[in-house]
Amino acid sequence: MLLGSFYTGLSGLQSNAVALNVIGNNLANINTSGFKRSQTNFAQIMSDTVSGINGVGNPIQVGLGVRTSEVVAKFEQGSIQTTGIKTHLAIQGEGFFTTATNGIASYTRSGNFGFDDEGFMVAANGSRVQGFLGTRSDGTVDTSGDLTDIRLDLGEASPPRETGVVRFISNLSAEALNGETYSTSVEVFDSKGVPHQMTITFTRDTTLDLAVGDADPANGGAASTIDQVGWTYDFSWNGDATLVDGGGNGDGTGVIRFGEDGKLYSIDTGLLNDPVTGLALSTTSDPILQVPDPGTGAESLSITWDAIDTPADPTSGPNDSFITSFGSTFNTGTLFQDGFGSGILQDIDFSQDGVMIGFYDNGLTLELAKIAIATFNNRLGLKQVDGGFYLPTAASGPASIDGEGTGGRGSIIASSLESSNVDIAEEFTSLIVHQRGYQSNSRTITTTDQLLQEALNLKR
Missing domain, CATH: 2.60.98.20 (Flagellar hook protein FlgE)
Known part of the structure; x- marks a missing residue:
């Protein structure tokens, strides 16, 4: 029985080590835009029944330690910080920005976007931001169309409209x-x-x-x-x-x-x-x-x-x-x-609902595109990859994509970024708890070792 306590203590060391790694990662990303902290959950290992399984007396069972049952992302809202950079976007509420690289979609809460040399709107890792481009007869962006790469060309001309x-x-x-x-x-x-x-x-x-x-x-x-x-x-x-x-x-x-x-x-x-x-x-x-x-x-x-x-x-x-x-x-x-002549695109900005607005040198302003927001039935099932991006899995279900403010989606705040949701006080408290857990399990191992040594010394 004493040998089993070695492995019980080892499981505690391993589980608490995982938790300490998770806490360290949270603290390392305290200033990472859009970062969502993670939490480690444990589960008991119970598989050794000594007696009592035949209905005579209460069962006698011995636990075999602990295991890491899951490491889950905590998607609480991070604070919104104004940056003054027009292409920086933040989501207030539910949802993820959608990006794509070579046709492979990924999702992120970090709206640290810009434009590349080809005019595509891109995330920090170079993936292209997805949205809606077509416009309705009233000039607003049509969100019923297919997703596409958002692209603009400063200097492009807007078509004229005759006076009516x-x-x-x-x-x-x-x-x-x-x-x-x-x-x-x-x-x-x-x-x-x-x-x-x-x-x-x-x-x-x-x-x-x-x-x-x-x-x-x-x-x-x-x-x-x-x-x-x-x-x-x-x-x-x-x-x-x-x-x-x-x-x-x-x-x-x-x-x-x-x-x-x-x-x-x-x-x-x-x-x-x-x-x-x-x-x-x-x-x-x-x-x-x-x-x-x-x-x-x-x-x-x-x-x-x-x-x-x-x-x-x-x-x-x-x-x-x-x-x-x-x-x-x-x-x-x-x-x-109500008419206007042809104009050249001079600048862009984003409205509070995620619509990219173009400003032309003839005084005209036109809606050019709208940022898409994705939601998932089970966002905890997403797979996290480098750069604060997530990939869908069978557990998360497929992405549901639309414009902001629909289907429970949050709204987009322009010229801003969402801060990390890491709470220093909470992380340091968890750090102490898991440190003590690690120390306690190490004491189990050293105590078991001492007892075995005593057993070996019975015959001299």
């Missing part, structure tokens, strides 16, 4: 004299991204004024119930009014009238609001301007003049307008158009 809407938030003087004009311009773009000047000129025309009782062409010839002040408008393209053409008001000319409150009452032959109820008329539409030949060989343009400010629910209130006639001043407060 223009808006002028302007005031025309209520004291303007007959024939007095006011012009304002906005830069617009054709399908090739070439800029042009689109100008609208308003002219006060007293012959268009209506008094109470006059036939109102915008109300089917019915008698006007209020006094109205008339203006004409005329659009020009690069200073040439003849380039704006088309049927109806597509030729860029028309008539607007203001009511007694200085707000737009009608545009061309359409009332903004019902004269009886005061509610918005859904049949009233913004003028459409046609530019058959922009002058650069680009496609013809159809541009909406956004003059009417329509409520979300037309039954809830009146239409308003972006054109008014108050006071004695002419002015334009805001210009808007």
Whole structure:
């Protein structure tokens, strides 16, 4: 029986030695980004039954020591530290960044990323960061597509977009004299991204004024119930009014009238609001301007003049307008158009949801990619490899990959890194406990050796 205690003590030495190695590794990585500390768990070895297995008396069993049952990673959240480096990313919550080398996927909590000489976003070990690239019609990144390497090319050009809407938030003087004009311009773009000047000129025309009782062409010839002040408008393209053409008001000319409150009452032959109820008329539409030949060989343009400010629910209130006639001043407060010319990518940054945003020299910002986050049914089953990376196993199950904030995934914090979750006080306490465990088991061995020596000395 004494010989067995040698191996019992040896198992204790071996198990506590493993635990001391784990603690040493934890402390060595106390400043490693994204590192998750490990914990050693022991299990009793019980396989020697002396007697009592036939139902006579209680069983007498002798333990044969201890074994290391598992070394598990503790995935508590580490603190987030701001670095100021745009490509550094941290996950707040569940999940792992996905990287790939030669088609082999690996996963990490360390977002110490950068770009290589080919423009690929890479981790510290050179593996390529994975994400989503395609965009939806609204310009946001489509996370339903396949994972791919994230890559960008500083200096690449963004495609232009032709102008489809223009808006002028302007005031025309209520004291303007007959024939007095006011012009304002906005830069617009054709399908090739070439800029042009689109100008609208308003002219006060007293012959268009209506008094109470006059036939109102915008109300089917019915008698006007209020006094109205008339203006004409005329659009020009690069200073040439003849380039704006088309049927109806597509030729860029028309008539607007203001009511007694200085707000737009009608545009061309359409009332903004019902004269009886005061509610918005859904049949009233913004003028459409046609530019058959922009002058650069680009496609013809159809541009909406956004003059009417329509409520979300037309039954809830009146239409308003972006054109008014108050006071004695002419002015334009805001210009808007939705086109843009081609631009060169100058810089990138990451939003708080992991979307890579590109900044172009034409002032445009576009979503370029989105970082993918992977989760596992059993993250404790992952196999840890060098560099703070993990590989899936049969125990962990396959990776479930999507964008941030979905399926219980955490969110991405840009320009930051997750610190190690090692607690010095806890590790030092465990170090003392396992040191004492090692010493105690060594005492078992030395005591057993002394007893055997006594047995050998019985016969002299």
